[in-house]
Amino acid sequence: MYELSVTEQLLEIVLEHARKAKAERVVKVNLVIGELTGFAGESIQFYFETLSKETEAEKASLTIARIPTRAKCQHCGTEFDPGGTDWVCPVCGGPVEEVMAGREFYVESIEVE
Numbered sequence: 001m002y003e004l005s006v007t008e009q010l011l012e013i014v015l016e017h018a019r020k021a022k023a024e025r026v027v028k029v030n031l032v033i034g035e036l037t038g039f040a041g042e043s044i045q046f047y048f049e050t051l052s053k054e055t056e057a058e059k060a061s062l063t064i065a066r067i068p069t070r071a072k073c074q075h076c077g078t079e080f081d082p083g084g085t086d087w088v089c090p091v092c093g094g095p096v097e098e099v100m101a102g103r104e105f106y107v108e109s110i111e112v113e
Contacts, residue, residue, distance in 0.1 A: 003039055006105065007047035011057060014110055018056050023112030026057040030109045034067040036102035041066070056112075069102030 010031070018026050029048075033039050041064045048062050071082045075094030082088075087096050 003043035004047050006039065007044050007051060010044070010107065011048065011051050011055070013107055014057050014060075015055055017110055018112050021112055023056060025113050026052075026060040026110060027113055028061045028063065028111040029057070029107060030063045030065065030111075032065050032067060032104050032106050032108050034102040034104035035069045036099065037105050039105065065108065067101050067104045070100040071096040072098050072100050 010029075014026055014029055031044070033041065033044075044064070045062055048057075048060075052058050052060060069082055070079055071087065072079050073089035073092060073094045074097035076089060076092045077097075078089050078091045079100055080090055082096065088094065089096075
């Protein structure tokens with residue numbers, strides 16, 4: 001359900017930039033989604049296709065790049081993929097200091113004609 005609202009916002013951004021560029025149509029949208037967002041790419045794809053009908057983005061392809069989760073250890077500074085529910089450093093067993101990657105959600109680029 002969250003995918004619907006974020007896809008509506010995504011489409012607004014895409015159309016705003018396409019109109020500023022005086023584009024006739026949007027050909028391709030490159031989207032970046034971090035694993036921690038929990039957003040399902042298939043749902044975003046479905047909503048994008050549905051919501052973009054009768055707009056400049058109708059029939060535009062949507063490419064989604066997934067960013068894996070990366071964390072940094074509070075004790076030794078090791079960066080690692082926490083994987084699943086095990087959020088401790090594989091080197092020293094320390095706790096996560098910060099999440100380095102995995103929360104991304106942005107439009108990387110838009111191709112227009």
